[in-house]
Amino acid sequence: MLLQKFRRTAFFENLRRSGNPTAAFAWLRFRGAVFYSTHGHVMRYRAIAKYVSSTEEPRLQLGSGEVTLPGWLNSDLVRGDIYIDVERPLPLPDARFAYVFAEHLIEHVSEQDGMQLLREIHRILRPGGVARITTPDLPKIIALYEDRNPIVSRADYARFLDDITGRRHERPCQIFNDFMRLWGHKYIYDEEDLAARLHQAGFRRVERQEPRQSEHPQLQDLERHGPEWENHAEAMCLEATRA
Numbered sequence: 001m002l003l004q005k006f007r008r009t010a011f012f013e014n015l016r017r018s019g020n021p022t023a024a025f026a027w028l029r030f031r032g033a034v035f036y037s038t039h040g041h042v043m044r045y046r047a048i049a050k051y052v053s054s055t056e057e058p059r060l061q062l063g064s065g066e067v068t069l070p071g072w073l074n075s076d077l078v079r080g081d082i083y084i085d086v087e088r089p090l091p092l093p094d095a096r097f098a099y100v101f102a103e104h105l106i107e108h109v110s111e112q113d114g115m116q117l118l119r120e121i122h123r124i125l126r127p128g129g130v131a132r133i134t135t136p137d138l139p140k141i142i143a144l145y146e147d148r149n150p151i152v153s154r155a156d157y158a159r160f161l162d163d164i165t166g167r168r169h170e171r172p173c174q175i176f177n178d179f180m181r182l183w184g185h186k187y188i189y190d191e192e193d194l195a196a197r198l199h200q201a202g203f204r205r206v207e208r209q210e211p212r213q214s215e216h217p218q219l220q221d222l223e224r225h226g227p228e229w230e231n232h233a234e235a236m237c238l239e240a241t242r243a
Contacts, residue, residue, distance in 0.1 A: 031078040040083035044091065047082050048073065057098040059218060060124070062086055062117075063105035067224040072101070087113045090120045097124050099218050103134040104225045104235070106194075111187045118201035125242045131203070132219050134211065136179075137236035138190040144233070145176045151233035179234075194238055203240035211237055 039047075051073045052058050062084065064074035075084035084090060086102075087109055100121050106114045121131045140149060147154035158169040161178055169175050180188065189197075195206045209215075211223045211231040219239065223231050231237075 035076075035078045036083045039081070044082040044084075048092065051081070052093070052096060057218065058096060059099040059101070060092070060097050062100065062102040062121075063108075067103075069101070069222065086117050086120075089116075090124055092124045094123055095126045095129075098126060098129050099216070100125060100129070100131045101134075101219065101222055102132070103223055104136070106133060107135050107185045107188055108183070109186060114187055115197055115201070118197055118203075122202040122240075122242055127242055129242045130216055130219065131198075131240045131242075132209075132214065132222065132237060133194065133198075133240070134223055134225070134231065134235055134237045135194065136185070136188050136234050138188045140234055140236075141176065141179055141188065144179070145172045147172070149233055151229055157233070189236075191236055191238065194236075198238065198240040201240075202242065204243040205241040207239050209237045209239055211235065213237075214239060 055071070059069075059072040061069050061072045061074045061080075062076075063086065064076045064080040066079065068074040068080060073082065074080035075082045077083065077085055086105065102121075106117060109117065118131075125131060143149040144152070144154060144157055149157070152160075154172060154175065158175055161167075161169045161175060165178065165182065167178075169178065179185070191208060198206045209219075212221045214220045214237075216239070223235075223237070225231055225235070
């Protein structure tokens with residue numbers, strides 16, 4: 001209740017629009033501490049045990065945010081079914097999950113923590129299990145900067161950012177820098193780089209898919225980040241299978 005009241009204040013709105021990454025990180029960690037008090041440790045252990053015993057194909061969403069997927073165990077730092085901090089080892093059993101999904105998450109942790117996260121995802125997947133990672137695609141962001149993105153023009157994308165931030169994006173450099181830093185992005189991948197890291201984490205088969213498309217029915221129609229065009233304009237989806 002106190003968090004909801006604070007988010008309605010002018011102070012919070014000014015803080016949100018300021019784009020200050022330090023303030024945003026502090027706010028995120030404060031919310032995470034509050035969520036941990038009700039969805040971490042003992043409560044998390046019970047929720048995991050109950051969920052895993054309820055299905056033959058356990059599915060985990062990491063960084064669920066406001067989007068909870070029916071039939072999945074939804075985890076996040078500030079909401080969802082359980083508290084999980086992806087910058088730490090995942091508090092989950094080995095080789096248990098059939099599917100893991102993370103949308104617009106890995107780019108928010110450092111390069112080193114991202115590599116650790118991929119190894120942890122590989123560890124908790126059962127043999128034949130599949131991880132689906134949806135994350136910004138560096139060539140698509142460069143195409144936005146150069147105004148050659150086939151999905152959205154640079155002018156339209158600038159207006160999209162204007163509406164989110166309350167600031168004017170009049171030059172390509174502003175668009176590029178705000179995308180790279182405004183939401184706490186720490187490392188932006190391209191397909192070659194992320195695929196190499198997935199192989200390094202132990203995955204053997206890595207394939208690129210379009211948003212909401214997959215050869216696995218359980219991984220279809222999952223992406224919910226922003227308007228439907230946004231992932232097509234910004235992101236890639238890689239599916240990696242544990243041998």
